[in-house]
Amino acid sequence: MSQAADLAIDARGVATITLNRPEVHNAFDDLLIAHLIDLIAQARDNPQVKVLVLASTGKSFSAGADLGWMRRMADATREDNIKDAHQLAALMENLNNFPCPTVARIQGTVMGGGVGLVACCDVAIASDQAFFALSEVKLGLAPAVISPYVIAKIGTSQARRYFVTAERFTAIRAAAIDLVHEVVPAAELEAKTEQIIATLLANGPQAMRRAKELAQVANPLPATPALRDYTIGVIADLRASDEGKEGLRAFLEKESPAWIARR
Template sequence: MNQVYTQVTIDQRGVANLVLNRPEVHNAFDDLMIAELIQVLDNLAANEQVKVLMLSANGKNFSAGADINWMRSMAEKDYAQNLDDANELATLMYKLDKFPKPTLALVQGAAFGGAVGLVACCDIAIASDTASFCLSEVKIGLIPAVISPYVMRALGERQSRRYFLTAERFTADTARSLGLLHEIVSAAELPQKADALAEQLLQNSPAAMSAAKSLIHNIYNRKISNNVVAHTTQAIAEIRVSDEGQEGLSAFLEKRRPNWLPPKPQDN
C-alpha cells in the first residue's frame, strides 16, 4: 500500500511504530487518512512479527482532529454520504480499540476532537506535560458521536457530561485525573517512557495479553451473572491448556525463561 499520511516501522523486538504524518496540518485527519489508517491497522494486526503497537505523531501536535477541508466537503453531502463517511471513522476507532496486540498512545501538543478518541482506544496512553485535550465538536455545531463509546468509557458519564458540553480545553494533568491518560512525562522523556513500557509488555505472553484484552472487552461493565462467571471459567481453562499457557507454567515451575523471550546473553 502506498502510505501518504502515515509512517510505519517495525523494530527487531516486534514493536511497531505507527506515526501520523501530516504535521503541516497538525495531523488532522480526512477520509483518505482514515482509510489509510484502517489498512495499516489491518496489516499490522495480521503481521505475526508485531508484538506491540505504538501510536504517535510527527510535528508539534498529536492531532487537531478532523481536517477543516474534509468537514467542509461533508457539509455539502447528503445524509447517506455522511453516514458512509461516519462508518469509516467508526471502523477506524473499532479496529484500534480491538487491535489484538497491546497498544500505546504517545501524545504531544494538542489532541482535539477525534484524536481524543484515538487516545481512548489505546490500552495505555502517556503524554507530555504540555499536552492538551479538547472535545471541541459542539463549538461548530457537531457532537463527538463516533468516538463517544471509547471516550465515555475512559471519562465516565459524569465527566463526559461536562467536557462534551463545554468544549473546554484541558491539560494533561486533568486528562490523567479523568482517566484518559495513565502517565505524564516531559516531552524529552516521552520516547524513553514509551520504550520502557514496551519492554515491560514484551516480557509477557503475546497470546495471554491478547486474551486479556478480549477478557476486558467481554467482561467490563457487565452485571456479574451466571453467563459472566461461565465466560471467565472457560477463559482461564482455555488459556491453561493453550500452547503458551502450558509453556508459561512450565517455565515458571522450572525456573527458566519462557520461549517467547530470547535467551539471556551468556556472561563472558
C-alpha cells in the same frame, strides 16, 4: 512525497504507526482514515507484531477532523455522510479491537477525534505540554462516533462535562480523568514510552491478548453495532444541519457563530 501516515515494524515486534501531517496538526480526512485502517490491518495480520504504538510528528498529536474534509461533508448528502462516518467508526473499532497491546505516545495537542484515538489505546503516555479538548460542540457538532470509546475511558460523569463544555484541559487533568495513564516531561516522553514497551514485551504475547479481551468483555459500555449506527446517524445529521454549517462557516471565517449573541 511522504505518506500521511507510516507503519514501521522493528525486530522486537513493535509496530509503530505515525501520523505524518504536521502542517495540519495531524488532522484526519477520509483518505487518512482509509490509510490508517489499512495500516492497522497490516500490523494486525503480521504474526511478528506484539505491540502497536500510535504516534505522530510535529507539535500536535492530532487536531481531529480536517477542516477541508468537514467542509466537503457539510455539503454532502445524508447518505454520503453516513458512509463517511462508517469509515471513522471502522477506524476507531479496528484500533480499539487490535489484538495486541496498544500504546499512544502523545506529544502535543489532541482535539476532537484525536481524543477518540487516544481512548482506543490500552496505554496512553502524554507529555506535560499536551492539551486536550472534545471541541465538536463549538462547531455545532458532537463527539458522536468516538463517544463509546471516550465514555468507556473517562466515565459518564466526565463525558457529560467535557462533551458539552468543549473546554481545553491539561495532560494532568487528562490523567486525573483516566484519559491518559501517565504524564511526563516532554524530554522524557520517548524514554517513558520505551519503558512501557519493554514492560509489555516481557509478558506472554498470547496471555496479553487474552488479558486485553477480559478488560473489553467487562466494558460497561460496549461499542455494539446498534450503538455504532446510532452515533453515525447523530454525526451525519449534525454535519448537514443549519447549526453545523453555521459553526463551520464561523470557524473558518474567524467569526462568532450565530448562536452567540452579538454585542
